[in-house]
Amino acid sequence: xxxxxxxxxxxxxxxxxxxxxxxxxxxxxxxxxxxxxxxxxxxxxxxxxxxxxxxxxxxxxxxxxxxxxxxxxxxxxxxxxxxxxxxxxxxxxxxxxxxxxxxxxxxxxxxxxxxxxxxxxxxxxxxxxxxxxxxxxxxxxxxxxxxxxxxxxxxxxxxxxxxxxxxxxxxxxxxxxxxxxxxxxxxxxxxxxxxxxxxxxxxxxxxxxxxxxxxxxxxxxxxxxxxxxxxxxxxxxxxxxxxxxxxxxxxxxxxxxxxxxxxxxxxxxxxxxxxxxxxxxxxxxxxxxxxxxxxxxxxxxxxxxxxxxxxxxxxxxxxxxxxxxxxxxxxxxxxxxxxxxxxxxxxxxxxxxxxxxxxxxxxxxxxxxxxxxxxxxxxxxxxxxxxxxxxxxxxxxxxxxxxxxxxxxxxxxxxxxxxxxxxxxxxxxxxxxxxxxxxxxxxxxxxxxxxxxxxxxxxxxxxxxxxxxxxxxxxxxxxxxxxxxxxxxxxxxxxxxxxxxxxxxxxxxxxxxxxxxxxxxxxxxxxxxxxxxxxxxxxxxxxxxxxxxxxxxxxxxxxxxxxxxxxxxxxxxxxxxxxxxxxxxxxxxxxxxxxxxxxxxxxxxxxxxxxxxxxxxxxxxxxxxxxxxxxxxxxxxxxxxxx
Amino acid sequence: xxxxxxxxxxxxxxxxxxxxxxxxxxxxxxxxxxxxxxxxxxxxxxxxxxxxxxxxxxxxxxxxxxxxxxxxxxxxxxxxxxxxxxxxxxxxxxxxxxxxxxxxxxxxxxxxxxxxxxxxxxxxxxxxxxxxxxxxxxxxxxxxxxxxxx
Numbered sequence: 001x002x003x004x005x006x007x008x009x010x011x012x013x014x015x016x017x018x019x020x021x022x023x024x025x026x027x028x029x030x031x032x033x034x035x036x037x038x039x040x041x042x043x044x045x046x047x048x049x050x051x052x053x054x055x056x057x058x059x060x061x062x063x064x065x066x067x068x069x070x071x072x073x074x075x076x077x078x079x080x081x082x083x084x085x086x087x088x089x090x091x092x093x094x095x096x097x098x099x100x101x102x103x104x105x106x107x108x109x110x111x112x113x114x115x116x117x118x119x120x121x122x123x124x125x126x127x128x129x130x131x132x133x134x135x136x137x138x139x140x141x142x143x144x145x146x147x148x149x150x151x152x153x154x155x156x157x158x159x160x161x162x163x164x165x166x167x168x169x170x171x172x173x174x175x176x177x178x179x180x181x182x183x184x185x186x187x188x189x190x191x192x193x194x195x196x197x198x199x200x201x202x203x204x205x206x207x208x209x210x211x212x213x214x215x216x217x218x219x220x221x222x223x224x225x226x227x228x229x230x231x232x233x234x235x236x237x238x239x240x241x242x243x244x245x246x247x248x249x250x251x252x253x254x255x256x257x258x259x260x261x262x263x264x265x266x267x268x269x270x271x272x273x274x275x276x277x278x279x280x281x282x283x284x285x286x287x288x289x290x291x292x293x294x295x296x297x298x299x300x301x302x303x304x305x306x307x308x309x310x311x312x313x314x315x316x317x318x319x320x321x322x323x324x325x326x327x328x329x330x331x332x333x334x335x336x337x338x339x340x341x342x343x344x345x346x347x348x349x350x351x352x353x354x355x356x357x358x359x360x361x362x363x364x365x366x367x368x369x370x371x372x373x374x375x376x377x378x379x380x381x382x383x384x385x386x387x388x389x390x391x392x393x394x395x396x397x398x399x400x401x402x403x404x405x406x407x408x409x410x411x412x413x414x415x416x417x418x419x420x421x422x423x424x425x426x427x428x429x430x431x432x433x434x435x436x437x438x439x440x441x442x443x444x445x446x447x448x449x450x451x452x453x454x455x456x457x458x459x460x461x462x463x464x465x466x467x468x469x470x471x472x473x474x475x476x477x478x479x480x481x482x483x484x485x486x487x488x489x490x491x492x493x494x495x496x497x498x499x500x501x502x503x504x505x506x507x508x509x510x511x512x513x514x515x516x517x518x519x520x521x522x523x524x525x526x527x528x529x530x531x532x533x534x535x536x537x538x539x540x541x542x543x544x545x546x547x548x549x550x551x552x553x554x555x556x557x558x559x560x561x562x563x564x565x566x567x568x569x570x571x572x573x574x575x576x577x578x579x580x581x582x583x584x585x586x587x588x589x590x591x592x593x594x595x596x597x598x599x600x601x602x603x604x605x606x607x608x609x610x611x612x613x614x615x616x617x618x619x620x621x622x623x624x625x626x627x628x629x630x631x632x633x634x635x636x637x638x639x640x641x642x643x
Numbered sequence: 644x645x646x647x648x649x650x651x652x653x654x655x656x657x658x659x660x661x662x663x664x665x666x667x668x669x670x671x672x673x674x675x676x677x678x679x680x681x682x683x684x685x686x687x688x689x690x691x692x693x694x695x696x697x698x699x700x701x702x703x704x705x706x707x708x709x710x711x712x713x714x715x716x717x718x719x720x721x722x723x724x725x726x727x728x729x730x731x732x733x734x735x736x737x738x739x740x741x742x743x744x745x746x747x748x749x750x751x752x753x754x755x756x757x758x759x760x761x762x763x764x765x766x767x768x769x770x771x772x773x774x775x776x777x778x779x780x781x782x783x784x785x786x787x788x789x790x791x792x793x
Contacts, residue, residue, distance in 0.1 A: 234738070341646075360665055367669055382680035384698060389676035393668060511734045513714045571739045591715075591735035599713050601735045 003068050006056035007147040010097075013049035013104070014137040016042055020130030024123035028195075036123035043111040043126050046133065047104040054101050057146055058088050066157050069150035070094060076159035076568050078539035086170040087160040092310075093146035095173055099290070100136050102174070103129070103181045110185055110210070117206060124192035125185075132184055135317045143310045159568030162540070168228035176221030176248060180286040182214020183251060186258065187283035190276045191325060194332040204266045204275060209628035211262060211279075212485070215255040216624030222248050223617035234574030234589040236509060236605045238613060241387040246369040247289035250362045254282045257358035259624070260351050268413060270339030270348055274355070276329060284322045285362070291318050292369070343415040350408045354401065361397045365390065402456045402497060405490060406463020409483075410470060424470065428462035446505040453501025460494030481630040489623025496616025502609035513594055514602045522606050525586060526550040531598050532590070540564040542575070545600065547588045549579065561590045561602075576603075584608045678749060683726040683791070691752065699728060699757050700747045704790035708742060721746065721757070722790040729793070732759045739764035 020042040027035025057070075061084045066072040074087045074094070083090075089098040107129045114122050140146070163169075189207035193199055225245070230238045239245060258278040265275045291314040342348040368385045375383045406428075410421050436455035443450045464487050471479065508522050516531035530546040542562040549556045557579035564573045576589040584606060591601025680698040681691040691697050701721035707729075708719040715734055720727040730748050740746060740762065750759035 356661065360661070364665070364669060368673070371673065382698075382700075383677050384680070385673060386676040386678060389672045392672050392676075396668065511715055515713070571741070574738055589735075594710060594715075595713050597713075601715055603735055 002056050003060055003065070003147040003149065006053045006060075007141075007145065009049045009053040009056065010137065010141060010147070013046050013053065013100075014134065014141065016046040016049060017130045017133040017137055020046060021127050021134055022130075025127040028120045028123040028127075031120075033119060036119045039123045039126040040111040042130070043104075043107045046130075047101075047108040050097075050101050050104045053147075054088070054097055057094060057097060058085060061085070061088055064157065066155070067149050067151075067153040068146075069148050070146045072150055072154050072157050074158070074160050076157040076539065078567055079157075079160055079165075080538055082167075082170065083160055083165050086164070089173050090160050090164050090169075093140065093144045095177075096136065096140045096144055097146055098173060099177050099181065100133065100140060102177045103133055103136065103184060106178075106181055106185055107133070110188075114206070120196065121192055121203070121206075124195050125188045128188035128191045129184060132188075132321070135321070139310075139313050139317065143313055157568075159539075159566060162564065162566045162571075162573045163232065165566075166228065166232055168224055168232065172221060172224045172228055174221075175217055175224060179214050179216075179218025179221050179255075180248075180251065180289065182210065182217055183255060183279075183283040183286050185210040185214065186262075186279040187325070190279035191328065194276065194325075194328050197332060199272055199276075199334050201266050201269055204262050205633060207279070208259075208262050208266060209630075209633050211255065211258055211282075212624045212628040215252070215259055216621040216628075218248070218252050218255060219617055219621040219624065222252060223614050223621070227614055230610075231576050231578055234576050234603070236507075236576070236587050236589070236603065236607065238503075238610065241368075241390040243369050244293050246365050246390075247292045250365050250369075251282050251285040251289060253358050253362040253365070254278060254285055257355045257362075258282050259627075260354050260358075264348055264351050265339070268340045268342070268348060270342065271352070271355075272339065273329075273333045276333060278355075278359075280322075280325045280329060281359075284318070284325070285366075287314075287318050287321060291315060340414060342413070345411070345418045346415050347408060347411045347413045350404060350411055353404060354408065357397050357401045361394060364393045364397065368393075398497070402460065402493070405460055405493065406466065409467045409486065409490075410463075425463060425466060428466055429459065431462060432459040443506060446502070449501045449505035453498045453505070456501070457494045457498035460490060460497075464490050464494075480632065482627050482632065485623040485625070485627030485630070487623070488626060489620045492616045492619030492621075492623060494616070495612050495619060499609050499612025499614075499616055503607055503613065506608040507610075508606045510604045511591070512602050512604060514600055516598045520602075520604055522604055524551060525556070525606060527588070527602075527604050529600070529602060532593075532600055535562075537564065539568070540566045540573075543590065543593075545588075545590050545602070547577070547602070547604075549586055557586060559586070559588045561588045563590045563592075580611065582611055585610050680747065682723045683721060683728045684723055686728055686752070686757075687726045687792075693752065696749060696751050698747050698749050699730065699759070700745065701728075702745050703740065703742050705742045707790065718756075720790060720793070721748065724791055726791045727793050729756045730759050730762075731756055732762055734762075736762055737764045 020039060023042070024036050024039035027033070027038070057068075060068050060071050061075055062081075064071070064075065064077050066075075070091070070093050074091045075084060079087065087094075089095040107126060110129065111122070111126060114125075117125075186207045189203050189210075193203040222245075225248070226238045229240070230236065258275065258281075261271050261275045261278055264271050291311070368389055372383045372385060375381060406425055407421050410424060432455050435458045436451045439446070439454040440451050467487070471483075510520065510522060512520055514520070514529040516529060518529055520527045520529075526549065528548045528550070530548060532543045532545045535542050535544045542564040545561050545563075547559045547561065549559065559577035559579060561577040562575040564575060566573070574589050576587055578588075579586040587603070587605035587607060589603040591603060593600055678696055678698050679691075680700050683699070683701050685691055686699065691699075699721055701723045704720040704722045704727055707727075708717065710717050716731070717733070717736065718729060718731050720729050722728075730750075732748070732750075741764075744764055747763045748757060748759035749761040749763075750757055752758075
C-alpha cells in the first residue's frame with residue numbers, strides 16, 4: 001500500500017508540474033495577473049507531493065519492504081540504519097527521485113525569495129523550472145520507477161553496493177545534485193529574460209546569488225567525491241579524469257566562468273549575450289552529465305545498469321532543452337550588446353580572459369570525454385583518452401589563469417594603466433619567485449612542479465594581500481561580503497594548486513610484498529607490517545592488518561587497513577587506513593594474501609600536502625556562499641521594486 | 644574605422660588565434676595519449692601495435708592465475724573464448740579481479756606475452772565492450788567454457 005501511495009504522490013507532482021509549466025506562462029503572455037499568481041502555490045504543491053513520495057520510499061527502506069524491487073536490490077536487513085537512508089539514493093531510480101526533490105526545493109526557494117521580482121518574471125522562471133521538472137518526473141515514472149513491485153517477493157535484499165556504504169557517500173550525491181540542479185535557476189532566469197525580451201542588468205542581479213550558491217554546492221559535492229575516491233577506492237589517487245568526474249567538472253568550470261561574467265554584466269552591462277549563453281551552457285552541461293552518468297554509455301562505478309530506453313529518453317530531453325534554448329537565444333538574444341565601453345587594459349578585459357580560459361578548459365574536457373564515444377559510434381575503434389591528455393592541457397590553460405588572477409581585483413573597471421598594476425604587484429611577484437627558488441633546494445626531489453606550486457600559492461596569497469592593502473589605503477573603504485567571498489575563493493585557488501602540485505611532485509607510492517614483521521622505509525618513515533587478523537563488522541567479515549609507523553624511535557601511528565567481505569556476497573572491499581596531518585598523509589591499503597605464511601601485498605604511500613587540495617576547494621565553496629549573502633543583492637532589489 | 648568595429652575585429656582575430664592554437668594542442672595531446680582496445684583474437688591476428696601501449700580486454704581465464712610465492716609478480720591469461728593471451732603484471736590487483744570477470748589491462752606485448760602496467764576490473768558483463776560481448780556470445784553458442792587457443 002505504502003509504495004502505491006508514493007507512486008500516486010509522484011504522479012500528482014507530475015500533474016502539478018504540468019500546470020506550473022503552462023498556466024503561469026500563459027498568464028505572462030496574456031498579462032493575466034491571477035493566472036501568473038498560480039505559479040508560487042503550484043511550486044509549493046509540487047514540493048509537497050515529491051517530499052511525500054521521497055519520504056514513503058525512505059519508509060519502505062527502513063521497514064525492509066523487499067516487495068519493492070528497488071528496495072530489494074539495494075538494501076538488506078543487516079544494513080546499518082544510516083545506510084538504509086542513504087540507500088534511497090544509492091542507485092539509479094532513487095537518485096533520480098533525489099534529483100527531482102532537489103529541483104523542487106530550489107523551485108520553492110525561488111518562489112519564496114523572489115518577493116521583489118515582477119510577477120511576469122517569476123511566472124516565467126517558475127514555468128521554465130516546471131518544464132525541467134516534467135522531463136525528469138516523467139523519466140522517473142516511465143523508465144525508472146522506484147516504487148515498482150517485484151513478484152515473487154524475495155525473502156532478503158541483495159544489499160547496497162559495499163562501495164557506497166561509507167559516510168562520504170551519504171552526502172556526496174545530495175551536494176552534487178544541489179549544485180547541478182541549482183544551475184537550473186540561472187538557466188530559468190536566462191530563458192525568462194529571453195522570453196521577456198527585456199535584457200537589463202536586473203535579471204542578472206537576481207540570479208547572481210543563486211548561481212553562486214549552486215556553484216558552491218557543486219564545489220563541495222565534487223570535492224567530497226574526490227575525497228571519497230581517495231580513501232575508499234584504495235588507489236590513493238584523488239582525481240582520475242574519469243568520464244564521470246569530467247561530467248561534473250564541466251558544469252563546474254562553466255559555472256565558475258558564469259559567476260565572473262554575471263558580475264561584469266550586472267555592474268557594467270557588458271557581455272550580456274555571453275552571460276546568457278553561459279547560463280544555458282552551465283545547465284546543459286549539468287544535463288549532459290546526468291545523461292552520461294545515467295544512460296550507461298559510460299562505464300564506471302557511477303554508471304548503473306545500462307538501458308538504451310533510458311539513454312534515448314535523456315538524450316531526447318537533452319536535445320529539446322539545449323536545442324530549444326539555443327534557438328530561443330538565436331532569435332531573441334540582444335543584437336546590440338551595448339554595455340559601457342572599456343579599453344584594452346581594464347577589469348573587463350581580464351575577466352574576459354578568465355572566461356576564455358575557463359570555457360576553453362571545459363571544452364578541452366568535453367572533447368576528451370566525448371571523443372571516445374564518438375569514435376565508438378563511428379566505428380573508429382575503442383579508444384580511451386588517457387589522463388596525461390587532460391593533465392597537460394589543463395596545466396597549460398590554468399597557468400595564465402593563475403598568473404593573471406591577482407591582477408583582476410586590483411584593476412579598475414572600464415580603463416586602467418597596466419603599468420600601475422604591475423608596479424603594485426612587482427615586489428610580491430619577486431617575493432613569490434624567491435620563495436619558489438628556495439623551495440627548489442628545500443624539496444630537492446620535487447623539481448619544477450614543486451617550484452610551480454609554491455610560486456602559484458604565494459603569488460595568489462600575496463596578490464590577495466595586495467588587494468586588501470590597496471583597499472585599506474584608498475579611503476579605507478569597507479569590505480563587502482562580495483569582496484570577502486571573492487578573496488576566500490581566490491585564496492582557495494592558490495591553496496588548491498599548491499596541494500595539487502606538491503602532492504603530484506613529492507608523493508611516494510610503493511607496492512610491497514610484506515611478510516609479518518618486515519620493515520619498509522619511505523622518506524624517513526618506517527612502516528612495520530604486523531600481520532593480519534580476522535574481525536567481524538555488522539554486515540561483513542574483514543581481514544584487518546596492523547601497520548606501525550615510526551619516525552626514528554617515535555611511534556607516529558598504528559594503522560589498521562582492512563579487506564572486507566560483505567555478508568551479502570560479491571567482491572571484497574579495500575578500506576585504506578590513513579594517518580593525516582595538514583602537511584602530509586600516511587596511507588596504507590591491503591592488497592591480497594600472497595602465501596599461507598601470512599604475507600600480504602601492501603600499498604604504502606606518503607602524500608605531502610594532499611589535504612591542501614580539499615582545503616582549497618572548501619575555501620572556494622565558502623567564497624561562493626559568502627558572496628551570495630552580499631547585502632547589495634537584497635537592498636538594490638528592494639529599492640527597484642518600490643521606486 | 645570606428646572604434647567599436649576595430650575592437651570587434653580584434654576580438655574576432657583573437658578568438659580565431661585562440662581556437663587555432665587550442666585545436667592544434669588538443670589534436671597533439673590526444674594523439675599522444677590515445678590508447679585502443681583490442682581483444683586477444685585481434686592481437687593474435689597482429690592488428691594490435693607491436694611496440695606501443697594498448698589496452699587488452701577480455702575475461703580472466705579460469706585456473707590461469709599464477710602467483711610467484713611471496714612476491715607481487717602475477718600472471719594470468721585473458722580470453723575472448725576464442726584465443727587467449729598471457730598477461731604479466733607486478734603489483735596489486737583490483738578488488739573486483741577474479742577468474743571469469745572481465746578486465747582491461749594497459750601495457751604492451753613483449754616476447755609474445757602482454758606486460759601490463761595497469762589492470763582494471765569491471766563489475767559485470769554489462770560493462771564488457773561490444774566486440775567482446777559478440778565474441779563471447781559466439782563462444783556460448785558453441786557451449787564452451789574453454790579459454791581458447793594460446
